[in-house]
Amino acid sequence: MGSITLKQVTKSFGDVNVIKPLDLEIKDGEFIVFVGPSGCGKSTLLRMIAGLEDTSSGNIEIDGNDATKTPPAKRGLAMVFQSYALYPHMSVRNNIAFPLKRAKVAPAEIEAKIASAAKILNLGDYLDRKPGQLSGGQRQRVAIGRAIVRQPSAFLFDEPLSNLDASLRVNMRLEISELHKSLATTMIYVTHDQVEAMTMADRIAVFNGGVIEQVGTPMELYRNPVNRFVAGFIGSPKMNFIDVKPVDGDPTRSIGVRPEHLKVTQEQGLWTGKVGVIEHLGSETFLHVHVDGVGTLTIKDDGECPLQYGDQVNLTASQNKIMHFDKEGVTLASLSWGDNAVVAQ
Amino acid sequence: MATTQSRTLARIMLFPSVILLLAWMIVPLCMTLYFSFLDYNLLIPGNNDFVGFLNYEFFLTDPAFIESFFNTLWLVGGVLLITICGGIGLAILLDQAIWGRNYVRIMVLAPFFVMPTVSALVWKNMFMNPVNGLFAHFANWLGFAPVDFFAQIPLLSIIIIVSWQWLPFAALILLTAIQSLDREQLEAADLDGAGPFSKFYYIVLPHLSRAITAVILIETIFLLSIFAEILVTTSGGPGYASTNITYLIYTQSLLQFDVGGGSAGGIVAVIIANIVAIFLMRLIGKNLED
Numbered sequence: 001m002g003s004i005t006l007k008q009v010t011k012s013f014g015d016v017n018v019i020k021p022l023d024l025e026i027k028d029g030e031f032i033v034f035v036g037p038s039g040c041g042k043s044t045l046l047r048m049i050a051g052l053e054d055t056s057s058g059n060i061e062i063d064g065n066d067a068t069k070t071p072p073a074k075r076g077l078a079m080v081f082q083s084y085a086l087y088p089h090m091s092v093r094n095n096i097a098f099p100l101k102r103a104k105v106a107p108a109e110i111e112a113k114i115a116s117a118a119k120i121l122n123l124g125d126y127l128d129r130k131p132g133q134l135s136g137g138q139r140q141r142v143a144i145g146r147a148i149v150r151q152p153s154a155f156l157f158d159e160p161l162s163n164l165d166a167s168l169r170v171n172m173r174l175e176i177s178e179l180h181k182s183l184a185t186t187m188i189y190v191t192h193d194q195v196e197a198m199t200m201a202d203r204i205a206v207f208n209g210g211v212i213e214q215v216g217t218p219m220e221l222y223r224n225p226v227n228r229f230v231a232g233f234i235g236s237p238k239m240n241f242i243d244v245k246p247v248d249g250d251p252t253r254s255i256g257v258r259p260e261h262l263k264v265t266q267e268q269g270l271w272t273g274k275v276g277v278i279e280h281l282g283s284e285t286f287l288h289v290h291v292d293g294v295g296t297l298t299i300k301d302d303g304e305c306p307l308q309y310g311d312q313v314n315l316t317a318s319q320n321k322i323m324h325f326d327k328e329g330v331t332l333a334s335l336s337w338g339d340n341a342v343v344a345q
Numbered sequence: 346m347a348t349t350q351s352r353t354l355a356r357i358m359l360f361p362s363v364i365l366l367l368a369w370m371i372v373p374l375c376m377t378l379y380f381s382f383l384d385y386n387l388l389i390p391g392n393n394d395f396v397g398f399l400n401y402e403f404f405l406t407d408p409a410f411i412e413s414f415f416n417t418l419w420l421v422g423g424v425l426l427i428t429i430c431g432g433i434g435l436a437i438l439l440d441q442a443i444w445g446r447n448y449v450r451i452m453v454l455a456p457f458f459v460m461p462t463v464s465a466l467v468w469k470n471m472f473m474n475p476v477n478g479l480f481a482h483f484a485n486w487l488g489f490a491p492v493d494f495f496a497q498i499p500l501l502s503i504i505i506i507v508s509w510q511w512l513p514f515a516a517l518i519l520l521t522a523i524q525s526l527d528r529e530q531l532e533a534a535d536l537d538g539a540g541p542f543s544k545f546y547y548i549v550l551p552h553l554s555r556a557i558t559a560v561i562l563i564e565t566i567f568l569l570s571i572f573a574e575i576l577v578t579t580s581g582g583p584g585y586a587s588t589n590i591t592y593l594i595y596t597q598s599l600l601q602f603d604v605g606g607g608s609a610g611g612i613v614a615v616i617i618a619n620i621v622a623i624f625l626m627r628l629i630g631k632n633l634e635d
């Protein structure tokens with residue numbers, strides 16, 4: 001079991017309100033990702049769930065029981081820290097055994113649990129080494145090993161991959177997802193990287209300035225972001241935003257179109273501009289096109305793009321891929337748009 | 346930095362100061378060694394005959410030597426024990442977020458800046474005096490007979506005074522070490538179900554091991570040569586009860602004007618210090634590696 005419910009939870013450090021009243025339900029077995037720019041309170045909320053930070057007001061329920069005042073060790077949660085927080089003076093084996101020894105588990109059972117964790121995480125070869133003798137990825141695995149032997153009701157990860165290099169990060173991402181599938185335990189995963197969020201999550205909670213902007217599956221957030229912030233945060237490269245002149249009867253103040261939905265066309269398009277920097281990634285190409293009066297638009301084209309720096313291009317996008325935002329940045333349903341909604345400047 | 350040329354250049358540049366430092370050490374050492382083989386007493390002018398190991402024989406077979414040798418070990422060991430244990434406790438206290446923490450830290454450091462003679466005098470006259478001392482008043486108030494510290498427990502009294510002086514040093518070094526402990530390790534231990542004692546024993550103490558080693562090595566060097574505190578309080582007495590090697594050499598060479606005997610004692614002290622150093626490095630020096 002591992003369902004966690006946050007009810008009107010807040011956190012202040014002195015006068016600074018880091019978490020505004022916040023409600024969230026995390027289902028048992030779910031992989032939920034907290035994503036948002038750094039400093040928006042993700043780690044703080046995770047630490048509150050873990051019990052490392054007091055909750056200023058509101059309630060945290062774990063499996064239906066109020067755990068707001070429960071000490072960390074009694075919550076049955078395990079956390080993997082960004083710095084791994086391994087005990088440097090203990091061997092890998094003792095690091096993993098530490099929580100079990102504190103819980104007075106029988107030595108034979110400890111051995112069995114270490115062996116099974118070592119098997120799952122491929123730790124076998126370096127059980128007797130000290131953390132200082134391991135690479136970043138191996139340390140990460142040890143930290144996860146220390147978490148899984150306790151058989152917690154939920155795992156908490158705080159940016160666990162941010163200290164790894166890019167290729168290792170992709171591998172560990174897969175391993176953690178794999179682990180989630182095999183253990184089927186609730187996981188709360190904090191990251192500022194929307195790629196990690198999109199690829200790993202069952203559901204994503206997008207944070208901004210201490211509030212949750214939107215919660216949903218990755219594709220829900222991609223297709224139907226509730227506001228400009230979520231639209232800009234989810235998706236890579238970032239969505240293009242274009243301010244539009246107010247028109248009577250149409251609340252649209254800006255429109256957004258994702259780079260992958262912008263097309264270069266021979267015919268008359270919506271915008272005309274000059275090609276700036278071209279980034280070839282092999283399988284795809286990112287074009288940065290300067291459009292007068294609009295700014296720079298990013299276009300995701302296919303790999304074999306023949307365009308050159310300085311070329312004049314027409315750009316278009318189908319109407320149903322263009323999002324409209326009002327002056328607060330809230331996404332507008334298509335019903336409220338006027339006829340001339342898309343035409344820019 | 347790493348080319349052969351730059352390394353050679355670095356050695357050449359270092360050469361003069363290394364020579365200077367070496368001479369600074371070697372010349373007095375050689376002179377002491379030379380004097381230790383002479384019959385050289387300032388009260389008996391003569392032609393300072395070469396007497397072989399006679400001075401050493403006198404020094405080592407003197408009953409006072411054995412006693413002062415063990416006094417030295419007790420003094421060093423006792424002060425180390427008190428300053429390390431007390432220092433860890435103080436460091437943990439000072440690491441807590443208490444009001445006015447910065448002022449408290451400076452206050453705690455104060456004894457280290459008091460000159461040994463001054464602090465010994467303060468202890469002798471203000472605290473440990475059997476008639477007027479605060480401890481005597483306190484004992485009287487409780488209805489006990491006051492302790493005459495320097496007559497009844499001379500060595501322990503000196504250990505207390507010296508510990509008081511060195512406690513801030515140990516506490517400060519250990520405090521900086523505690524502050525460099527990764528807080529996430531403690532939080533991870535919290536989640537792992539470790540209580541305060543487990544956290545101290547399994548995480549804080551191993552983290553401090555290197556700092557503790559440094560404190561032991563540094564303090565030992567200074568504690569082997571404690572002198573002012575003894576001179577000011579007990580003058581090594583009663584009998585030889587609070588005489589350490591350093592003080593014994595002083596009584597030999599300066600009170601008896603026996604340069605030869607004092608020099609032999611000095612050489613013996615150097616040898617003892619080296620034995621202690623080698624012993625310590627073997628025992629705990631590995632903590633300083635890696």
Ligand SMILES: Nc1ncnc2c1ncn2[C@@H]1O[C@H](COP(=O)(O)OP(=O)(O)O)[C@@H](O)[C@H]1O
Binds near residue numbers: 018
């Ligand atoms: N112990 C603390 N005292 C005061 N402010 C803090 C403390 N911890 C975090 N904050 C503040 O709370 C905000 C959110 O921090 P954090 O949760 O670490 O953000 P994130 O993990 O999303 O990057 C930041 O502005 C940070 O400065």
Ligand SMILES: [Mg+2]
Binds near residue numbers: 039042043044159
């Ligand atoms: Mg964070």
